[in-house]
Amino acid sequence: MSFAINLLMALLVAPLMAGVVRKFVRGLVHSRQGPPLAQPFHDLTKLLGKEDLRTSISFLMNYAPTIVLAAMLAAALLTPMGLPAPINAHGDLVLFVYMLALAAIATIMISVSAVGPYSMANSAAEIIGHFTVEPVMVICLLAAALKAASPTMWDLATWNADNAGSLSMVVAAIALFLALIAQVGKLPFDAPEADTDIMDGPIAALSGPRLAQFQLASLMKQIIYASILAAVFIPWGLGYIFPLNVLVHILKVCVLVVLMGLVDVVNPRLRSEQVMWFFVFVIVLALAALGLAIAGL
């Protein structure tokens, strides 16, 4: 059951939530109707049918988008979404972080192996973004693992549900929420993607189905990260009976995604050094959460 739920969340709810944010949040702020709710599905369908233009015969260039999507799918199967994750018994938070790292490395590979100068220029931004942002999630999850005395995601969630209000977990939740927007590459932290000024960043050389793979992976990433925050750090509703616990989880994820969309719409992009200082603050906050967890608070 949880296998089907996680796949549905990753493959259907993720694009649908992007449509909701585009139509209602962005549309409301910009005072316009916005695209249809199903627009992300239309975009993906269109890209899947378009000719796949390849500028490089590199193995990495051609198969890295597949690795990105596969890593995100595996991460989705490791994420508790109202129920224990489908492969909860076989993989823990370390494997989850590993999958996210694999996706990030494959993205960097795309930009490094592309022939074009735009992609090459953006590989550095992607690397810096990954090494700055990902540690926050790792530190927050480690703090939760210390408290729960287990590395399994479901154990972290259930421990937090039973021991709500722990100071370290509150601080970790704040740090993770602050990092969440940067983790999914939205404004004001979208420097690695930088849609407007450096031609779609590391994915400038992708087209057609490979771009569809990458876009679906990006949409899934948003839902996965929001699910981690919702399940592990805002764990209310986990103990409800079957359909209710999943519905509560979807509701929490919807609220988080809409909040992220709102921040994305009303903020301009920050300069690189502003982003760095922001993340110094967030990493210190995450480390404080880890320190508090070690102190038993």
Next chain:
Amino acid sequence: MTGANLLTWPVLVPLVGAILTLILARCRLSYGYAGLLLVILASAALIQPVILAVFAGCLLAAHIFARLGGARVRTVPMWLCGEEHQYEEVTRR
């Protein structure tokens, strides 16, 4: 933490692969070897059979997803936003 989970600890393995790839790229060596190296290193970290099977399934699903539209593949020269000139042509003397 179980013994099986311990096998998933080398999170840095693909990062090392990436750094090696960058070094090879700097040295203008083939990306193909670097890619192979990365895949081998990543596979080594995913040694737990169930996880390996799940990841293989995910790779297959991602591959099938890309083939759903039946798009044709065409190799094209890279567009560099204009014509490429030799260094001698554009250097001011």
